[in-house]
Amino acid sequence: MRAGRALAVVIEVALVFATGLVINAASEHLPSWLGDPWLVWPVLVALLAFTIGFTLWIGSSPSSEPGSRVWNVPGANPNFTGRYQDLANLAKLLRSRSRVAVHAVRGMGGVGKTQLVLEFCHRHHKKYDVVWWVAAENPTLVPDQLRALGRALQVDLPQDAGEAVRVLLSHPLSSSRWLLVFDNAESAADLNPFLPSGAGQVLITTRRAGFDAVGGVLDLDTMSRRESVALLARRAPKLGARADELAELLGDLPLGLEQAAAYLTQSAMRPDEYLHLLRTSPDSLADKGEDAHRRSPDRSLRTLWDLSLSRLDEHHPEAARLLATCAYLAPDAIPLDLFTPTREATALSHQVGVLVDHSLVKRDDDHIVAHRLVQLAVRGHTDTENAPTSADALTDAVNVLRYGVPAEVFKNPAVWPRCRQLLPHVLAVAVHEDRLHELAPDTLAWLLDRAGAFLRETGLPNQARPLLERALRIVEVACGPEHPILAGYLNSLAMLLKDLDSLDAARSLLERAVRIDEAAYGPDHPAVTIRLNNLAMVARDRGTRPVPLPAGTRPGRRRGELRARPPCRRTQLEQPRRGAARTWARPDRPNS
Incomplete structure (x- = not known):
């Protein structure tokens, strides 16, 4: 191909000069301006430059057919979208060395490493005489694939596989215009014996670290949001304006986008229905749809x-x-x-x-x-x-948060940055509330209460309310409606309702908290004082006096006397803090 382009350029130069000679010879028969050599020759030289440039551009532009003499690269992905900067960076890496340029494309599964290198091969195939693709996840299968390359190059190889590889790697591969691709390699050490010498190029795709020991590494990230939306617009046009929403839920991971688009097409599901499922039960969609341009084990998120x-x-x-x-x-x-x-x-x-x-x-x-x-x-x-086990993992998750979330949130802005940092994680574990009712109801309730307290303290009472209501419901289900631990959760929700001017509801909750605390601790206990003080503030906001609780609901008790707490249904779990006794946490604060 290179020789053909050179011949075309020579012919173009010859034609231009021949045209100039003809013009000079016939100048008396031509318009006067064509007889002026100071005008004609610059025009011809400009025409020559244009035709040479056009010829070279046509010769270097990508086409659908490989121009390489030896080629076994899988077909191009017709849905490949974007990645212009990554392709440019990859080309720049390969130009950075004069000897064998070994470079790796590294990234998480599903991020598009193989697809990027495939696209590079198809766009630049005319630069190479040899482009050979090797599936490298299993090193024991690499020698046979290199033997196939030797046969394609018509190299006389010995029967022994190891010796055949050594002979092939010492072969100059016909020229310096060759590219070897080792796809999905696991170990730089395992791959190193198969790296050839000479002036060619090697590309490696991998999820693993350590390949900087053999060459440069391009870390491939997820797609940009613009690229994600463009891919979905091509693959699932019925998404329309909701493509951005789907890309956000899938974290811009190319495999996730392809799988979602494939399933929407296969199932004819409405976009709003799919988005609802993805939000409420994403695990159920992990094996729905496949990316047909990937190898079988990597076609879905379930198996990737x-x-x-x-x-x-x-x-x-x-x-x-x-x-x-x-x-x-x-x-x-x-x-x-x-x-x-x-x-x-x-x-x-x-x-x-x-x-x-x-x-x-x-x-x-x-x-x-x-x-x-x-x-x-x-x-x-x-x-x-x-x-x-999922039970151990979920329990570990709530327990590490129980250790990390600050307990003292009320009027304590020093801990609010930490609360803000951990709030998404509390909300994430709370999605699994049904399972945590059996595994760790106490810890989940405490986390929701502290998250609600933080939101209330930072001026977001409407966002805090559902969390505090959930915490109260969890404790009631786990411990029953009269357990002493319930009073603190009633108090937290009541004070939030006071902020929201739901004063009647706040009063009802606080009266219930007073009855529970008095029954457990007696009328002189500090917890009772806290509830009565909060009840008085609610009454003040309502413009009324506190209504005394009905007779018989505030039993007398000697000062300091405590009744035994009733049992609370729960399971035996790991301790949230090493060496700490396991107890239900009370979210008691004077006004929280």
Whole structure:
């Protein structure tokens, strides 16, 4: 192809000069301006420059057919969208070395590493005489694929596979215009024996760290929102303006976008119905739809990470449990200090390193982030053989939050940044309220109460109300309507209702709290004083005096005498704090 373009350029130059000679020879028969050499020759040279440039551009533009002499690359993805900067960065990396340029594209599963390199190969195939694709996830199968390359190059190879590879790698591969792709490699050390010498180029796709030892690394992130919306517009046009909403729920992960678009097309489901399912029960959609341009094991979110997660279960069980815990938190920054009460610092750093190595989380200084679709896959993987149980993971999640969420929220702005940081994680575990009623109702109720208190303190009472109502309902179901622990939750909700001017409802809750506390502790207990003081403030706001409680509801008691608390239904769980006795937390604050 290169020789053909050179011949075309020579012919064009010859034609231009021949035209100039003809014009000179016949100048007396032509218009006067054509007889002026100072005018004609600049025009001809400009025409020559244009035709040469056009020829070279046509020769270098991508086409649908590979121009390489030896080629086994899978077909291009017709739905490939965007990634212009990543393609440019990849081309720049490969131009950065004169000898063998070995570079890796690294990223989490489903982020589009293979699709990016496929697109690069198809766009730049005319630059190479040899482009060969090797599936590298299993190193034992690499030699046979390289032997196939040798046969395509008509290299005489010995029968022994190992010796054949050595002979092939010492072969100059006909020229410097070759590109080898090792797709989905697991280990730089395992791949290193198969890297050739010479002046060609090698591309590697991987989820793993460590490939900077053999060359440059391009870290591939999720798509930009504009690219995500463009892909959905092409694949599922009926989404319309809701494409942005779907992209947000899927975290802009290319596999998730392709799978969602495929399922919408296959099922003819309405976009609003699909979005509702994705919000309320995302786990049920993990195996719905497939990306047909991927290999069978990686076509859906349900199976994409199975191999990585199984290896984690077998070789790094503590890291697997840490990841399972994170799967029940929010897809936001997770502070690493949440885990320090139950994990030694060095061990925690090692476990996080394992997860980063497998591209299952990202670490940024003192926090980690797990993509929402990785979380979905991990939740689906729990309870399988050797994997952490979902019960343990969910219990761990609420317990680390019980340690990390500040208890003293009322009029304590110093802790509000911490509350704001952990609020998304509290809301994330609260999604699993039905399961936590059996596993950790006390901890969930306390977390919801503290989240509601924070929202109330920061001027968001309407957002706080449903959380405090849920906390109260959980305690009533778990302990019964007269348990002493209930009084603190009644008090929290009552004071919020006071802020919202629902004074009658606030009064009713506080009167109930007074009766419960007096029955448990007697009329002189500080808790009773708190409730009566709050009841007086509600009465003041209503413009009335506090109404005395009915006779017989405030039993007499000697000062300091306590009745035994009635039993509260709950299960035996791990301690939220190491060495601490397990008790129901009381959210008692004077005005909270």
